[in-house]
Amino acid sequence: MTALQLILDGIAAFLTLCIFSFLYKDNPFYKFAERLVAGVATGYWTMLLYHTNFTDKVLTPIFVNGQYIYIIPALLGVMMWTRFSRNWAWISRYSIAFYIGIASGVTIPVALYTSLFKQLEATIAVPITFSVAGFNTLLIVIAVLSALVYFFFSTAHKGAVGAASRLGIYVIMIGFGAGFGLTVMGRVALLVQRIIFLKGYVLNIASLFGG
Amino acid sequence: MGILEKMMQLDRRWIYLAVGLAVIIPAIVGFRVPVAVSPEVKRVYDFVNDIKPGEYLFVAMDYDPTTLAELNPMAEAILKHAFSRNEKIVIVTLAQFGPGMVEQITNGLAKEFNKTRGVDYAFLGYRPYPAITILAMGVDFRVPFPVDYYGVPLDSLPVMRGIKNFYNVKGVIDLTAGNTADMWLVDGNGRYGFPLAIGITGVMAADYYQYLQSGQLFGIIPGIKGAAEYESLVNMPGQGMAQAAYQVVAHSVIIMFIIISNFAFFATRRRRGQVGGAR
Numbered sequence: 190m191t192a193l194q195l196i197l198d199g200i201a202a203f204l205t206l207c208i209f210s211f212l213y214k215d216n217p218f219y220k221f222a223e224r225l226v227a228g229v230a231t232g233y234w235t236m237l238l239y240h241t242n243f244t245d246k247v248l249t250p251i252f253v254n255g256q257y258i259y260i261i262p263a264l265l266g267v268m269m270w271t272r273f274s275r276n277w278a279w280i281s282r283y284s285i286a287f288y289i290g291i292a293s294g295v296t297i298p299v300a301l302y303t304s305l306f307k308q309l310e311a312t313i314a315v316p317i318t319f320s321v322a323g324f325n326t327l328l329i330v331i332a333v334l335s336a337l338v339y340f341f342f343s344t345a346h347k348g349a350v351g352a353a354s355r356l357g358i359y360v361i362m363i364g365f366g367a368g369f370g371l372t373v374m375g376r377v378a379l380l381v382q383r384i385i386f387l388k389g390y391v392l393n394i395a396s397l398f399g400g
Numbered sequence: 401m402g403i404l405e406k407m408m409q410l411d412r413r414w415i416y417l418a419v420g421l422a423v424i425i426p427a428i429v430g431f432r433v434p435v436a437v438s439p440e441v442k443r444v445y446d447f448v449n450d451i452k453p454g455e456y457l458f459v460a461m462d463y464d465p466t467t468l469a470e471l472n473p474m475a476e477a478i479l480k481h482a483f484s485r486n487e488k489i490v491i492v493t494l495a496q497f498g499p500g501m502v503e504q505i506t507n508g509l510a511k512e513f514n515k516t517r518g519v520d521y522a523f524l525g526y527r528p529y530p531a532i533t534i535l536a537m538g539v540d541f542r543v544p545f546p547v548d549y550y551g552v553p554l555d556s557l558p559v560m561r562g563i564k565n566f567y568n569v570k571g572v573i574d575l576t577a578g579n580t581a582d583m584w585l586v587d588g589n590g591r592y593g594f595p596l597a598i599g600i601t602g603v604m605a606a607d608y609y610q611y612l613q614s615g616q617l618f619g620i621i622p623g624i625k626g627a628a629e630y631e632s633l634v635n636m637p638g639q640g641m642a643q644a645a646y647q648v649v650a651h652s653v654i655i656m657f658i659i660i661s662n663f664a665f666f667a668t669r670r671r672r673g674q675v676g677g678a679r
Contacts, residue, residue, distance in 0.1 A: 212416045234496050241499075241526055245546060295535065296586065303590035303616065311614030329613070368606040371623060373654055374647060375470055375602030378624040381423055381646040382469030382639070388427045 190393055202390045205383050332360045404671075407664040415657060422653040426646045433644050440612055441629040444597045444619035447571060448478060453486035456569040460576070460584065461505075462530065464497035467577035467601050473627035473640035474599040475505060475575050481634045483513035488559055489521040490541070490569065494530040494580050499549060518548075518557040525549030531583045538592045540564050571595035571618070581608060589616055599626065 207222035247263050250256040265284045271277040312333055315326040338350060339357030346354040451457055459478065463471045482489050493502045506523050515521060524545040527533040536543040541564065542554050554560045566572065572594055574584045581598050589596040595618050600608060602623030611617045621630055624647065627640030 212420075213413060230497060233500075237496065237499065237526065238528065241549075242528060292531075296531065299590045300586050303586045307590075307614050307616055308610060311610070314614075364606060368603075371602040371605045373602075373651065374623050374625060377419075377423070377647055377650045377654075378602065378643060379467075379469045380419070381624075381643045381650070384423050384427050384646070385639070385642065 195393060195397075198386075198390050198393070202387055205387065209383075331356070336360050404664045404667050407660065408668055418653055418657070419650055422650045423646050426649050431645050432641065433648050435625075435628045435632045435641060435644055437629045437633060438626075440609075440620045440622075441626050442619075442633065444478075444573065444599075444621055445481070445630060445633040447595065447597065447618060448481050448487070448573075449485070451482070451485065451487050451570045454488060456488045456490060456563055457482050458490045458492075458566065458569040458572045460492050460494060460572065460574040460580070461498060461502045462494045462580040463575060463577040463601075464495045465501055466497075468501060469639075469643075470601045470624050470627065471575050471577060471599060472501075472505065473624065473638050473643070474621045474630055476509065476638055477627060477630040477634055477636060477640065478573060478575075478599070479506070479509050480513070480636050481630075483509060483515055483520070484634075486520075490524065490559075490563070491521065492524045492533075492537075492545070493526050494533060494583075495576075495578070496526065496528065499526045503549065517550075518552065519559055522554070522557050522559045523549045524554070530580045531587045534583055534587045535591065538566055538588070566592045566594045569594070571597070573597045573599065575599040575621075577601045577604070585611060585616060597621070 204222045204225070207218040210216055211219040247259065247266075250259040251263065265287060268280050268284045271280040312329055313326070315322050317323050317327045317330070335353045335357035337357070338353040339346075339361065341350075341354075344350055448457060459475070459482075461471075461475055479489065491502065491506060493499055503523060506521065507517075509515075510517060510521065517523065524541065525548060527544045533544045537545075541560070545554060547553050548557060563569065566588070572584065572588060574581060574588075574596065576584075576598060577600070581600060581604065584596055584598070588594065597617055597619035598608060599621035600623070602625070605620065605622035605626075608617065608620060612620050621627060624640055624643050627638075628644045629640075631638050631640045
């Protein structure tokens with residue numbers, strides 16, 4: 190390991206401990222690390238956008254390649270900045286309308302197909318038979334219908350509707366439980382990764398002193 | 401105040417300390433736990449394993465350093481698997497803080513497997529607006545990425561010659577920590593119909609299993625558990641399998657806290673009820 194790498198890892202270890210210190214209580218070390226992240230992230234993204242997008246999509250096409258058609262989207266982008274002026278803000282609506290129109294036209298049909306029709310089809314695709322797959326299908330159909338009933342507010346949740354609604358809430362709770370378990374796993378993974386990093390750093394330091 | 405009441409008012413910092421110790425102790429002791437492979441991860445492995453040498457795999461690494469703990473292990477396992485089989489890989493990132501991190505991973509693994517950038521794999525870089533970028537890549541990779549991350553025109557990269565869009569790759573694996581998974585599903589798989597698998601953070605996993613059941617995804621790698629499974633399949637232990645032991649201890653402590661706190665909650669509620677407290 191080079192001296193530079195050791196110094197960089199040392200900074201990373203220090204910042205990790207600064208962030209962890211918030212678990213005890215808010216303090217200047219945590220505030221310093223938090224603001225550093227915000228500052229670095231803003232600077233990094235700004236320069237990334239300039240070099241990988243403004244250069245590629247505006248400067249080079251228009252001023253180097255002579256592709257003047259790119260002036261139109263560039264102009265739409267500039268129009269968005271008029272939102273900062275009370276008098277000229279209306280101009281930005283043309284850019285927003287263009288963007289929303291394109292996005293809606295492109296996304297709505299395929300989103301309906303992907304997120305609604307394909308999902309509906311999958312709910313009833315496998316026939317209900319005396320098999321594991323058939324039993325799973327039955328479970329899915331019951332779970333979907335009961336969860337939908339829970340969110341159906343036009344009828345009082347009494348009798349059969351009430352029973353289906355109660356089953357629906359259990360189904361939703363099981364979903365939340367699965368989500369919670371996986372979230373715990375994810376959050377622990379973040380902690381574990383940092384602990385492994387700190388362990389590696391301590392071992393590297395120890396090896397320097399013959400440990 | 402009884403022990404149960406004290407437990408109900410336990411300072412949360414004691415819980416942080418307990419979970420912290422639960423993670424630090426395995427770091428000192430060091431042990432491994434067996435990893436059981438789930439079918440959804442096995443399908444991703446089989447898919448990559450069935451790609452012939454010289455054929456293309458497309459990997460989108462749509463995450464940033466905040467989630468590298470979960471997603472880097474699976475990215476490394478998949479790239480190692482594909483590199484070891486001499487598959488061609490096209491890599492992009494649609495996460496704004498991803499490029500530097502992706503470059504670090506790909507350069508490291510390329511060196512390890514003796515692969516050459518531009519010949520064996522290409523890193524196209526980052527573009528904002530993931531949905532538009534995915535749609536444009538479906539037409540031609542050169543529309544959103546006229547040059548790669550290093551400013552080299554795609555046509556001058558040997559690895560990009562002869563491939564135009566998603567129809568020229570065997571499939572797409574999206575490793576993501578955000579809503580780009582939805583965009584790959586809707587604007588990618590929904591519009592162009594290519595085989596799609598996702599590697600996602602644990603937090604997201606429960607939301608995407610229905611796409612597996614509907615066949616819109618051929619596989620899912622859920623969080624660090626999925627990464628550990630993939631590492632065990634390719635027999636290349638990495639951060640995923642290393643983390644499994646820590647996870648077991650930490651989860652055991654958290655489950656213990658959940659059981660104790662529920663017991664304390666219901667017991668103290670009953671006691672409050674007996675002395676006239678609110679139920």
